Amino acid sequence: MKKSAATPAKTAPILEVSGLRLERGQTVILDDIAWRVARGQHWVILGPNGCGKTSLLRALTGYISPTSGDVSVLGHTYGECDWRDLRLQIGIVTTSLQASIPPAEPAIETVISGKYAQLDLWIKNTRADETAALKLLRFAGIGHLARREWLYLSQGERQRILIARALMANPRLLILDEPCSGLDPVAREHFLAFIEKLARRRACPALVLVTHHVEEITPAITHALVLRAGKIIAQGPLATALTGKTLSASFDSPIRLTRRANRLGLQFTGRGKNSVF
Template sequence: MNCKNTQTAPPLLAVESLKVTRGDVDILKGINWRIQPGENWAILGANGCGKTTLLSAITAYRAPSSGEIHVVGETYGESDWNEIRQQLGIVSSALSQRVPSDEWAIETVLSGQSAQLGYWTREKKVDSHKALRCLGKMGVRALAKRAWGVLSQGERQKVFIARALINDPQLLILDEPCAGLDPVARERFLVSLTKLTRLKKSPAIVLVTHHVEEIIPQITHVLLLKKGKVFAAGPKREVLLQHEKMSKAFGANIHVQEDSEAQRFWMKF
């Protein structure tokens, strides 16, 4: 990703004083967060910390109770939400479960052009060659005419990322993409994700996870949430190696250790 003039370029994402309330419960409590060009982020936190609600607000599926969200210069509430969503690639296991089992992988990718699930708008002009290129970026071009129902979970995640790439998003949001993968499949997936981040025009990455070992070297920053608030945010090592903060965020006495050679982390209790 081109990192020139990142200090003066507008942020890819700016969340300002974001509050989300359900009934009389504050789920998000004044979130402030920015993603600058050249940054890739991981969002960490225990269950119930607000990760899913934050993603729903960023992707315009949940309206803020107060605060503002700006995506690549556009503001929710002032711009067309559908156009804003085209700047975002969204990969979620909840969405991937809604793909028809008999749909070919290339059709799943093509469905991303109109952000639909189920490739039913077949009369729309489509770009099959681009869909194949997107599959190729994830190393699964050979699966183009394989039915969704026979793909492994790891293959589905790669195809769904290819689907997200079809609109050339500036920001790619991955919501627990390794959920349900065995250790080998997880590492293979992370290798594919690493290769994607190294491409010349790769989007910025937001990786949502519970597991620090899934944070690939190309992730530059970490946002740590606790009870709907930003508990820590900043460069990856500065956040992950704060023993007290990490322990309080996850409600246990934990130590995050670093493999400096592999540039990976793991959690020790």
Template sequence: MSTEPTPLLSVEGLAVMRGDTHILRRIDWRVERGQHWAILGANGCGKTSLLSAITAYLTPSSGEIVFDGDAYGETDWNEVRLRIGIVSNALTRRIPPGEDALNTVLSGGTAQLGFWTRSKSIPTDKALRCLGKLGVRHLAERRWEVLSQGERQKVFIARALMADPRLLILDEPCAGLDPVAREHFLTRLRKLAALKNGPAMILVTHHVEEIFPEISHVLVLRKGRVLAAGPVGEALSSETLSQAFGAPLALERDRQGRLRLVV
């Protein structure tokens, strides 16, 4: 009998086709408990399709996805989604402009957007604690329409934490942030990633500069295939990134150990 621990997420032979077009080609990927991953790749490499398949918003053409012991197609995926927190600009755009941050976070208890879809029994104190983890408890009564992009992203992560997810997916969360706001946001993500009982993270990005030190592993996609996967120090290289983005690139580290690309 195998004593190998069950991975948090297992993707085997995942393929997605639309007509004669291959969107994803035999993706094999495992996320072990306690790992934090970044997904890198050029536009059109399949990042969005992979996330959509993992969260059961896109039906694969073939392959198997198992999350937290539950296999895709054999489990009520609406319940499984409660264990997967998702932060993306596509979702944040659906928040009612006049809703305050506290009610946005409260809606995360049932993974439903909008104040009127949430259960009135969800505790307010938990929502305030989730806001506090992101350093934005003071925004509880602030309306969505007056929040900055960075504030919105932090509030939405707090919303995702309401359901105590096992996995937190961050789909290009730094898009639209200026350099200062981006650094403040990444600092808060580092603190969240360092929590002992916090969720595993999957950070989707185009920019290696956003891969903070707590990100332990990276998955690099190219034209729907896995180009590289594994620990950051092993899977990321100038050669790999040059192939992924179709241009000669040099990967460097600054004095603080942060990654950056030189074109």
């Protein structure tokens, strides 16, 4: 009988990946991934399309089985305990969830559904659940939208609701998979300000931001993981792992990393193998 993962190990890292390899047919998708997220750290994962970001996320959440290697959450390893309990420790916000939300579902019910890891919630709401969900919606700056149906929410409002939904389960790790996708520039800046507010929250889980855009990295992000062709080419504290050199290697194009007013930017400095210009 597999042991429960309900009780976290207090001294264990939030997440630990060792020797992770993923093969499908003759294709190696992830190759010897070793990564550790400690308490108090917030990470960004960067890399070009096809570098393995999505496959890594699916392995972290138990939706795909690696060829070899281990994934541990709070000291509990997939395959050695109930993976359903483990997955509850990891919240994920991705636009792919949006298609599964019923159009007529009020925002507060979408948030409550996160507690039960259930889409299209059919469980009757309790007063305690509604109070907790409303508190999270207010923290996200959208408490006034609690009764608004999913169909009539903007993209930015939906992303905030999905973050509140993930927080409803009190996860120890929160993955934000390209959360600014589809947002206009003004909505993106408002959303990034909310992410920064979330990261500074005392009870905030460890964050993992997955993005193509360095300008979406807020000051609260402490560490970076840079991928290329299924391999890690740099990882560690943001200032040392995220450089023009590592980004140039990842995207196979000459890039200069700029910093201005606590925000990062990129300058393309010439032609690389992947250039379409």
